[in-house]
Amino acid sequence: MSALVKQSFLMNLPWRWLLNRLFNGGLTLVIVLSLTFILLRLMPGGPFDNPKLPESVKLALEARYHLNSPLWEQLVSYFQGLLRGDLGPSLVNEGRTVADLLKDSVPVSLALGLLAGVIGIPAGVGIGLWLGLTEGTKNWQAALVEGLLVLILASPSFLIAGGLVWLFAVKLAWLPVALLSTPAHWVLPVATLCSVPIVSCSFLVKKSVIETKNQLYVTLKYAYGLPNKLILLKHLLKPSLLPLVAVSAPLLANLLTGSFAVEYLFAIPGMGKQFIAAIINRDYTVVLGLTGLYALFLLVFNLISDGLLVLIDPRLKESTNQ
């Protein structure tokens, strides 16, 4: 029996949809990498532009990394390397590969972003639920929280970070200002990153709860005498699940790819910092690796969220199949 259920569940999964999406994702990745490759090469300057470097040494270095062969040949050989799982050597950091460098920075950014998402999304849902339920009653705390959320929505991330650092690190001196070593160092960067999912999730859930709470079927559930908690979770939160899943993927991807300002302010050795340094130094392979990874994160998160949406509501197969 259970084997049968399992089999039919596997059969019913949208395999064709998944294959289609994977193919499109791969294509997008190839386009992103090719575009970045061409953009990088059209930029003036190169990794070995050092006035102290003799011309012969520069030429030898360029020959060593095959920078003087035709552009399309380099592109093809880069993709050949990628297929073998080889991201190439770093051009500026002597003796280190791109994979090596990514191993230093990616876990940091990934941990920060995921932590912010894991804390921020449920917190946003909770706040949204509370705001939706108190809507219409003259609750001053709710009005205060809502005003605060609008203020956070209106501020760029460096302002939120600045405010938090000024209050908790400078004035109160409870927490360290920057860097990442002890758990206490993680509090302020994660709190800054959290603000985005908290604001967007709470507004989304609030809107949905306000729409749902006065529906007749919800009143009926109260009349039945169902426990409050059950009504909240099952009937008030459920309608917001679909838009929540749809919004979480770009949110999480943005937390990972958009933490430039936070990494800059807190001097965190993550992907954003590495990316900026690599652009300035014209470290072509590192820029390519990071851009590809950013695009990959975005694609994977979008795929997961669209997959969840399709599982929740199979009618969406059409609209999410690019």
Add this chain to the structure above:
Amino acid sequence: MQSAVVPPKANNPLLVSLQSTWGTWGLALVILGALSVPFLGQDATFIHVKSPLLAPFSNFSFPLGTDDLGRDLLSRLAVGATISLLVGSVVGGLSALAGLALGLLGGLNEGKSIDTAINRLIDLVYSLPSLVIVVLMAVFLEPFILNLLPTTVNSTDWIRPVVKVTGLILALAFFSWPDTAKIIRAETLRLVREPFVEAYYSLGGGIGRLITKHLLPNLAPYLLLSLTLSVPRAILTESTLSFIGLGIEAPLSSWGTLAAEGWYLLKTAPHILVLATAGILLSMLCFHQITQQIDRQFARK
């Protein structure tokens, strides 16, 4: 032939309701501040060596004080408003134009290959890591545009920062138009199914007049809505990039560069950060208020 919709009049409910929000008036204040640069009587880039880091309201000729180099903060704030609003409005305008054109093109040719192509392009832009590519494009476009210009213009010293801003604007607009195109396409799809469009076609009307007389007036509120979303986002991204040092460059300055400066001087001159913050926050809150008002007006329909 009579137009099927009432053309926007002075008592258009959307415009009337916008007049009654403080968002519109706050934004007008910011624009007024940006336009006041030539009337302030101070050069924002002039360095007054003898009076660095003056506190606000302490000196009559520098009403809001000076920064660490002795530059007048009031005029720097106004210049910042000019640059931030300029970037925001040009990005908004470009993405509105591109979004309107491509959204209409897709919506009027639903299901045809041109529509599919536009949709694919939108999906591609959405799947790009935007901030990363904006940084890359802004760095790349600067020398690229410089190479295109004739050498006589090229050698003037004001051209570099201007070209840098242009590159940033183009990069931001590239990621901003798909939102507008999506809204316009969906709305066009809804409109072309309305009976008045069918009546228009059956009377032998052409496509050009349909767009200018019938579709555009109906699309205008949606275009306004997409502008109130794209302009503040461009301003916010620009200020974040300028803050990290990848956006606007000296001698130009925006609220983001001013905030970066205030950040370094937080302990000695906190008023610099407060002023830059006030500029950004005020305009963002105004845009938020206007968006909410338009949303409310749509919900009332």
